[in-house]
Amino acid sequence: MSVAREFTKGLWDEIPPFRLVLGLCPTLAVTTAAQNGMGMGLATTFVLLGSNVLISLLRNVIPKKVRIAAYIVVIASFVVIVELSMQAYFYPLYKVLGIFIPLIVVNCIILGRAEAFASKNKLLPSIADGLGIGLGFTLSLTFLGAVRELIGAGTLFGRYVMWESFQPLSIMVKAPGAFVCLGLILCLMNWIGAMQKRRQG
Amino acid sequence: MSEYLLLLVSAVFVNNIILARYLGNCPFLGVSNRLDTAVGMSMAVVFVITLASAATWIVQTYVLTPFDLEYLQTIAFILIIATLVQLVEMFLQKSIPTLYRALGIFLPLITTNCAVLGVAVLAIQNEYGFVKTIFFAFVSSVGYGLALILLTGIRERLNVAPIPVHLKGTSIGLITVGLLALAFLGFAGMVH
Numbered sequence: 001m002s003v004a005r006e007f008t009k010g011l012w013d014e015i016p017p018f019r020l021v022l023g024l025c026p027t028l029a030v031t032t033a034a035q036n037g038m039g040m041g042l043a044t045t046f047v048l049l050g051s052n053v054l055i056s057l058l059r060n061v062i063p064k065k066v067r068i069a070a071y072i073v074v075i076a077s078f079v080v081i082v083e084l085s086m087q088a089y090f091y092p093l094y095k096v097l098g099i100f101i102p103l104i105v106v107n108c109i110i111l112g113r114a115e116a117f118a119s120k121n122k123l124l125p126s127i128a129d130g131l132g133i134g135l136g137f138t139l140s141l142t143f144l145g146a147v148r149e150l151i152g153a154g155t156l157f158g159r160y161v162m163w164e165s166f167q168p169l170s171i172m173v174k175a176p177g178a179f180v181c182l183g184l185i186l187c188l189m190n191w192i193g194a195m196q197k198r199r200q201g
Numbered sequence: 202m203s204e205y206l207l208l209l210v211s212a213v214f215v216n217n218i219i220l221a222r223y224l225g226n227c228p229f230l231g232v233s234n235r236l237d238t239a240v241g242m243s244m245a246v247v248f249v250i251t252l253a254s255a256a257t258w259i260v261q262t263y264v265l266t267p268f269d270l271e272y273l274q275t276i277a278f279i280l281i282i283a284t285l286v287q288l289v290e291m292f293l294q295k296s297i298p299t300l301y302r303a304l305g306i307f308l309p310l311i312t313t314n315c316a317v318l319g320v321a322v323l324a325i326q327n328e329y330g331f332v333k334t335i336f337f338a339f340v341s342s343v344g345y346g347l348a349l350i351l352l353t354g355i356r357e358r359l360n361v362a363p364i365p366v367h368l369k370g371t372s373i374g375l376i377t378v379g380l381l382a383l384a385f386l387g388f389a390g391m392v393h
Contacts, residue, residue, distance in 0.1 A: 021371050024230070025223050025226045025227070028223045029223035069280075072280070072283060080273070080275055080276060083272075084272060099326070102278075103224075106314070108227050175220060175223065176380070176383040179375050179379030183373065183375030183379060187372040188367075190367040190372060
């Protein structure tokens with residue numbers, strides 16, 4: 001597969017968390033607003049890209065038996081970089097995301113890509129894979145955040161966009177709304193997938 | 202005493218780690234298909250979360266804070282959890298083979314269960330003492346087990362229900378969790 005293909009697969013065919021159902025905790029927790037989802041997505045993209053690059057470069061050095069521990073240390077180092085930089089430069093976002101920034105370490109997408117892709121591929125495809133999956137995750141989180149923010153508060157990226165008599169459905173920005181909304185999007189993805197398959201015959 | 206009772210109600214019902222705090226969702230949806238697996242997973246989670254929170258509390262209080270190394274918290278905690286899970290697995294295999302057969306396959310999965318790291322970090326953030334940390338970890342993980350077993354019961358029934366084809370699998374699972382979370386939202390306001 002070409003490098004471009006590795007990049008684009010993350011944007012639709014294997015878009016997390018809709019097609020690749022992994023990394024659900026941050027997906028559900030931080031998508032109360034489009035902006036938060038985007039911030040979380042970009043932070044995850046940075047960690048994913050960094051860990052993919054480093055693990056791809058070290059793939060012949062890391063012994064097979066301790067590979068998971070080694071991957072976790074690599075990922076955790078990048079998470080600390082993100083954590084400290086966000087604390088310094090994006091303090092309000094850091095406050096909102098809270099505990100979910102250190103929890104990027106245990107986001108199964110990142111460990112999954114390290115194990116399934118970066119440890120078996122050269123540098124360039126690993127970069128493309130990390131960027132593609134990361135941006136796909138950012139898009140999904142922003143989309144989910146936008147839907148929940150729009151229905152739950154009537155705003156989009158913090159600006160009020162609905163008509164005046166609109167009654168916000170505040171359950172959407174609480175926990176039940178997160179689960180139901182993601183469930184319905186997964187259903188929509190299944191339906192689109194089935195339509196595509198039928199068209200191809 | 203009443204303080205601990207409040208913590209119990211808060212951690213199990215009001216701030217349930219899955220249904221209100223969104224922690225540990227991937228294994229939650231992954232193992233909630235059969236009741237016996239769900240019970241095994243719940244027991245393993247209670248065991249590991251309680252042990253891990255105790256271990257991380259000790260390291261935070263006696264190593265990281267005195268030497269001004271708080272920024273290493275994430276790396277230190279995840280390493281402790283990974284090592285601990287490995288140790289527990291080896292110990293059980295040697296000493297209590299019956300328990301190992303029941304929990305064994307779930308243990309490696311738990312390293313990447315964000316509930317473990319999440320509860321450890323939450324206990325530090327809330328500035329609990331040692332005993333309170335252990336209690337908090339224990340009741341939180343019991344809440345996890347409760348939610349997991351409840352969902353499994355519902356999903357076992359969903360398997361034989363007529364569900365629209367595109368909703369099958371994770372999709373209907375998530376919607377069910379949403380309804381469960383809605384029910385648990387009724388406890389909100391009981392305790393802060």
